[in-house]
Amino acid sequence: MTASTFQTQGPSIEQSAAPAALSPFRTAVAYDRKLTTTVPRELVHRAAVAEVMLTDWKRLDDTRFDMTAQWPRGHSFFTAVEGVHHDPLIAAETIRQIGSLLAHAEFGVPFGHQFLMEELSVTVHPEQLEVARTPAALDLEVLCKEVKTRGSRLTSLCYETTVLREGRLAASGRFSFACIAPAVYRRLRPERVFDAEYGPIPLTAPVAPQSVGRTSPADVVLSPTGEPNHWQLRVDTRHPVLFDHQVDHVPGMVLLEAARQGATVALGGSPILPLGLQCEFKKYAELDRPCLIDALRLPKAPSAPEMVLVTGHQDGNIVFTATVTAAPAA
Template sequence: MTASTFQVEGPSIAQTTVQAAQSPFPAATLLPSRLTMTVPRELVHRAAVAEVMLTGWQRLDDTRFTLSAQWPRGHSFFTPVNGTHHDPLIAAETIRQAGSLLSHAEFGVPFGHQFLMEKLALTVHPDALRIGHAPAALDIDVVCTKVRRRGHRLTGMCYETTVRREGRLTASGRISFTVITPAVYRRLRPPRVLEAGFSPLPLTAPVAPETVGRFSPTDVVLSPTGEPDRWLLRADTRHPILFDHQVDHVPGMALLEAARQAATAKLGRPAFLPQVLDCEFEKYVELDMPCLIDAVRLPQAAPGDTETILVTGLQDDQPAFRATLTAASD
């Protein structure tokens, strides 16, 4: 199969020679080998171009791909941890985008089909997450496994990712998801959420931002319940990152953020950096029903071991999602 690439060719030598003669700047500054741009936002299910992390991809064979990405030194939501490290959740968002891109661009999934994330696992290497003097340029290897099809149509798969920064292992992850056609999606969802005039629950008050590792109350996704280690999910559908576009349920990345904030509060560590994250999504979390978030500390195998928090989401007395987050070693 022929390779597919997404890149922008730099100007020709003849073009840059003419430009150099007409410009007061050194000719070397006019000779880029390749111009960098993000992939089309539609391929990664983002409305805002600024939230696209991926910058290119290339097919290696039927199931292996290489991608490129960039993380900014600062971000309005994926804020640096303790001012020194890239947020691990930006890595989770990056590998999520990889699956959407490949599904549409390489596996032929039409726009309008829905993606139901089933599992997400992520391990980061804190030393490689340190913020430098320039945005982090990343190379991502992707291997697709358990590719499921109905006829020629992709119905789901699992894919494993390895993220490197200047050759250094930075993160590794695994995601599995199901692809749902528009017709099936309409049958699966409660009719009320697809009707005009559907509205979510009124927005509840946030917990104190500093208790969950946040600076602004607008970025807090937990509300107090009056019970220890239990919160109400706070889903602000106006949030420009977590709700980048209109949806009829709580996005998976918002649930990951809820898990991270709950673990941060449970540990009492505002600069909590999760090194290992493992999440399973049981069902859609509805916007018009309360969702309770609980956090418990799991037993340590030995004194001094890293701490792990189990976070669960419960809606309508049914498990909605569960996540374990393990803190990086001090």
């Protein structure tokens, strides 16, 4: 096994457990396994520990890694679909977190570099997404397909992930991103980085939460325009999950949620269980200008799942496209 460039290995529990007589507790128990915790939140670009899904990782060779993760039974934003299935977008977020962890911990990218999402796809298997009486413990198999560098510096990464729950396939996905050094980022986006006048546009009114599969208006990312299947992106920079930390553009997970909500409306407004998402991110979605979202229900065979194409435009340019494959919720 190749050693991680980041992790350090401390003594195991059985090696370091205090004798019962020295323990401040009434009974000291020596465990024969490691205790579980999340990975450092900085490695996955989260400010809140509660938003960290990954719990451990191990390098197998230059391109393969084993990881573990956990999905909570309840989450403030990734709520269970109809109370039955874990939200498929929590699978997308888990797969996204892998990229920043690998970049920093295994490929030597310093903190402060910017990551630009390029492509994200995820497919889930509903029978393995059911919420149980305990959090979902997951094993992740990660294969890096493309590792691009300039000199010794990582410039982009593409990887595929298999998510297993008790040995059964729960989800799979592919993610790619570019890694941009701070000096380059300042040249690309000087006005966004340095000019305080570029703040978010005023918060717009949400569509009815029930129409997009939500219960709280705070979690709605679409605002009505008066046209069917056409909305303005609702950008609430105070949202504690979608805007977990300060950014100078709309996060990719906000656009994924817009795709899910747009598909929900296009399919009639009843809750849907996304079976798959295929997303391409073309440009930064800026905070200070309206971003328009459109949803188009695609033709399908009678027995096939529903498919909806969702696109985002800003200043006449495509920001992202997403194809949502969905089945009615249970």
